[in-house]
Amino acid sequence: MNATATATKSKKDSAPSREDFAALLEQSFAEQDLAEGSVIKGTVTAIEKDVAVIDVGLKTEGRVALREFGGHGREHGLKVGDEVEVYLERIENALGEAVISRDKARREESWVKLEEAFNKNEKVEGVIFNQVKGGYTVDLDGAVAFLPRSQVDIRPVRDVGPLMNMPQPFQILKMDRRRGNIVVSRRTVLEETRAEQRQELVQNLEEGQVIDGVVKNITDYGAFVDLGGIDGLLHVTDIAWRRVNHPTEVLNIGQTVKVKIIKINHETHRISLGMKQLLADPWEGIEAKYPVGTRFSGRVTNITDYGAFVELEPGIEGLIHVSEMSWTKKNVHPGKIVSSSQEVEVQVLEVDSSKRRISLGLKQTLQNPWEAFAEKYKQGTEVEGEVKNKTEFGLFLGLDGDVDGMVHLSDLDWNRPGEVAIEDYKKGDMVKAVVLDVDVEKERISLGIKQLGGNPVSSSAAAGGGELKKNAVVTVEVVEVQDGGLEVKLVDGGASAYIRRADLARDRNDQRPERFSVGQKVDARVTSADKKTGKIGLSIKAQEVAQEKEAMEKYGSSDSGASLGDILGAALKQRSDDKSED
Structure with a gap:
């Protein structure tokens, strides 16, 4: 290899091209498996005022507000170099920065933990941080739950201020991840804790035990006494042997009282207390x-x-x-x-x-007013009273001593039916009457108004003088002619009577009322005389029969040869002569 080639190769090894760097970066992204909508790990590279700069291995770093790392009631405690989990919303925004969130990461993490706690019926820790309609919102380490007002405490709480922003346990009642709804209860936790405490305390108490307690609450039906962590009910009837209309007559909230345990219900943990049981029973003997x-x-x-x-x-x-x-x-x-x-x-x-x-x-x-009346007003005494009431039986009169007496219909009038005579009276009338009878036991006073005028039977004189008796002969005057008979009145005494059609004559053909006229006077025989009712029965027929019998006895019977006509003729002539002499 020549020097030029060697130099070229060395230059390539020490200074990779832009294309090589881009390839290496894409390879790094692929290895991290970074996907939007997932929770990833990052490292805090800097803290700038209220923002944390976090490297999550992307082209650029992401920024997250420090408050997202703190939460309600606690500081963020974040420092450079800390590894944290964040939620990747977008790999790159318009500015070329990664869009990440700690809140959403914690929320995702919290939902997993909360669902696990809900399935296991375990308690979770949260912080009440805001008041909303119908209740409060609770931060469950990132997830927001709803706390109904009725689930805050065992008893209604007027001021929730002391409970705000303070970590405390809650019980999850309902979860719906699709809708993002969580309902929690603080009351359930308190009741469970209280039940455990009550059970432990109840086991140390016995019926008949005398113990000191503090009056915690007072109601209309009694008072709740704190026995050292557990309440007992002191019913109003067990406060004292005497009548107590309301517990506040004897007790005050905060007062220390000595009570006796009357009954313990180990299933419901209810304890009945008594104070009067510590005193002697006044009902003995x-x-x-x-x-x-x-x-x-x-x-x-x-x-x-x-x-x-x-x-x-x-x-x-x-x-x-x-x-x-x-x-x-x-x-x-x-x-x-x-x-x-x-x-x-x-x-x-x-x-x-x-x-x-x-x-x-x-x-x-007090003296029995009927006894007092009987002593003061003997039978036959005349009294006066106000008509208090009219009934189908008669009149009720208000009498001395605030008692009532009754005048029966039959005792209103001698000559008229009671149903007719009662129409003469009205409420408020002052009426005189006679005491007929006083029954103290039955609390009844019988009065009579017609007795004020005397008894027609006693006052009417017979033709021959003396009191009216059966078979006495009287002279009557025809007052009214009726189809069924004659309405008459006694000439002596003026008492009224009625002669029936069958008693108008001995002969059936003569039993015609039209034979008589108003004002005509005739003799009749008394067939009945009732002193109690004052009713008089009369009969012209009976008088004729008696006259016939008398004539036969005086002038001889038919055995002497005289005819009945002769005998009657002689008798009538004799009666005519007697009247002429008179």
Whole structure:
């Protein structure tokens, strides 16, 4: 080889051409297997202000903002020479630079780890960094998840500020990589942790154990007491033996109390507590303290639709049923008879120690108004009262002592039906009546209005004088002629009566009402006289039959040869002569 050739070869070995360099560069790209949309490794070559320059083995270096290496709540900690993973978006942009991203690389990496944790039901660490509609966003080392407001804590949290930008565990509830959706829960983690703690604490507690606790929360139905990491419920009925309307009457939040463990549910970890169980039971020997029939003073603590509760002593309450509150106010709400905190005198009606019940009576401490009325107004006494009500049975009158008396339809009028006579009265009328009967046990007072005018049977005199009796002969005046008979009134006494068509004459042909005229006076015989109802039964037929019998006895029977006509003629002549003499 000549010198020229040797020189030429040496020059080629020491200084490769541009074409050789390009070929070597393409070969290097091929060996790295660099593809857009993949995660690749690079080396930090420089840090310029807020940008990191990274060599990923391409023609030119890429630039990534330093904030992408930090994240929420932590510094980037990046230095020259560090090897990092980045996401290659484009090999070369318009400026000839590689377009790379640490966020997208971390996101891709995070999705792989998160899917693995989700499948294994493992917890992941994240940082709450922003508030959105309905909840918050959480950074799971590059992947962004949604935290619903209801999943922040076991109880509603008003201020989430202290939880922001602080690394803490979460449980993945739902993942959808295609849509890029992740839903997480902090509450699930807290409940699981709390359940483990509760289980451990519950195992160290026993029913009947007395322990100190701190009142943590108060509700209408009781108070929650912290027993050192686990809560127990102190129900309002177990705070004291006496009635406690609301726990705040006895307890305050933060107050230290001594309680007794009543019951432990090891499945639900629920603990029932009691305070009154640490005190003596006031119901022991209750029958001896409150014998039936004795009277005590007490305070009204509660009023319901069915009665009122009265505290006889702390822890001992009795019920005055609505039926035992008043003698006269039957359909009135208890709140209109007594009021809360009112001091009342009551009588013990019944004691049941097994059911912890005492039945009390309020009306028993007052005189029975029906007894008082019976003592003051004897039978036959005249009273006056206001018409309270009109019914199909009669009138109800308000009487002395706030009691009512009833005038039955049959006791309204002697001569008219009750249905007719009741129309004369209206509500509010002041009416006089007579006391007919008082039934204290049934709480009934019977009155009569027609009795004020006297009994027609007693007041009407017979033709021969004296009180009306059966078979007495009376003279009546025809008041009205009807198809069925005659409406008449007694000449003496004025009592009304009715003579039926069949009683108008002995002879059937003469039983015609039209034979008589209004104002005509005739004799009739009394067939019935009811003092109670005042009804008088009359019969002209009975009078004729009696006259015939009397004539036959006076003038001889048919056996003497005299005819019936002769006998009747003699009798009528004698009666005519007697009237002429009169």
